[in-house]
Amino acid sequence: MAANSAFAIFNAMDSLTIVAPMTPAGVSAVAALRVSGTHVRDVVRRLFGSRAAEKLVPRMANLGTARDPQTGKVLDSLLYIYFEAPNSYTGEDVLELYPHGNPLIVRDLLQAIRGIEGVRLAEPGEYTRRAFLNGKMDLTQAESVADVIHSANRAELENAHRLLSGALSKKIATLTAQVKDISARLELDVDFAEEEADPDFSGWKQKFENIRVSIKGILNSFRGKANLSRLPLAVLYGAPNAGKSSLVNALLGEDRVLVSNVPGTTRDFVEVRLFLDGGEIRLIDTAGIADKATDELDALSMKKSREILDEADMKILVVDGTVESRKTEDETINPDFTVYSKSDLKSNANAESEGTLRISSMTGEGLDDLKNAMNAVLFKKSETAEDLWITSEREKSCLEEALAGVDRVLGLLEKNPAVELLAFEMQLVRKALQSITGEISSEDILQSIFAGFCIGK
8 A cells, every 4th residue: 555545544533633741841942843734724713813814825834822712711822833834844834833831821822722522632743644644755764863862872873864865765766676677577488477488587596686785785784772772881880989980971961870988888889871972971970999898898899889880881090190009900801091190289290191091070171082092992883874774663574575576486496386476476576675765554563663753652
């Protein structure tokens, strides 16, 4: 079922106009709501008056006073913009409203619009679903909308934008065209199988091999969303009073962690979020690891620190740069980087060696270099940065199905098969590829995809 004909799966509720907030709950300067459907002009008329509805101009910002249609009570003075079908996100008439970001205003405005006949609250992902059904985007682009919203780092965000722009769709379209061409020739041979000699498939094997390589290449690019959504973990460790907590505060630019000159102030690990150029990371300040525990609590703290280090994507050893004589830290732990702290108090020549850095949490010396080093380790640039990867389990499954079909075709070619079998297998390959972009789709598949979206998108 093609996207443009997918209206057949709509039920009575789907013909209604929908409304939902586009911004999360909470206090803000401005909030945003979206209305989509055939009753948009009526919503404008009921909120702002007949004159406002008559003078609607697409893509022009209007300032108006919204009133409750039932009571006439003023809801807010706000901006609103009308987008006329089909030139909107959903392909329908769309109204976007930008009230003040007081949750009470948003709630009252939402309730007032829902109270208008023919309008209901949108379901999760329904705006994007309607965009797909109205041919504004294919299914791979629709799925990538969620990736754009939830990307945890710049590489993921750039990949999501490539998917949204149709980069994967073009690859699949090229593959599908090749398969359709071969299928057409095979089915032609089937029609005339009784009139002609057995077809010569000697030159076809390479065509199937090329299709297989292309499918395999896209399939190998798959990266599960579970792994992508995990923030990289950097862990600071070292002896008590080495300056770990002060370093965390300096990196954050605020006093988040308790700092004291008394060794062992940090008894449990402290986790914060830190933004680097590549994206957001988890940064953990651990309890100091000493040669010998001073008490049972200290022993438990050091044990916990070592457990966290086992999970780390980057281990940063923090050493007190003011101490001349110091025993090498726990040699069972291999640091990715060594930081010599308190450089404002005393210079340390040993910190000049490779893989080390001299820093001062007081003056900021070396902090930018440390952030750059962390960014390089935690957000390594891919050699195929210009290419893309897929994150959808559904797309992966479709590609695996297509690959299995091509493998069966290659196996049949070795046995001098009947052309009917080859034609049948290539039909299955074509359908699997068309399912990726939604050229062939079902209600169950669409429901599964868009149910994971947030309301308002």
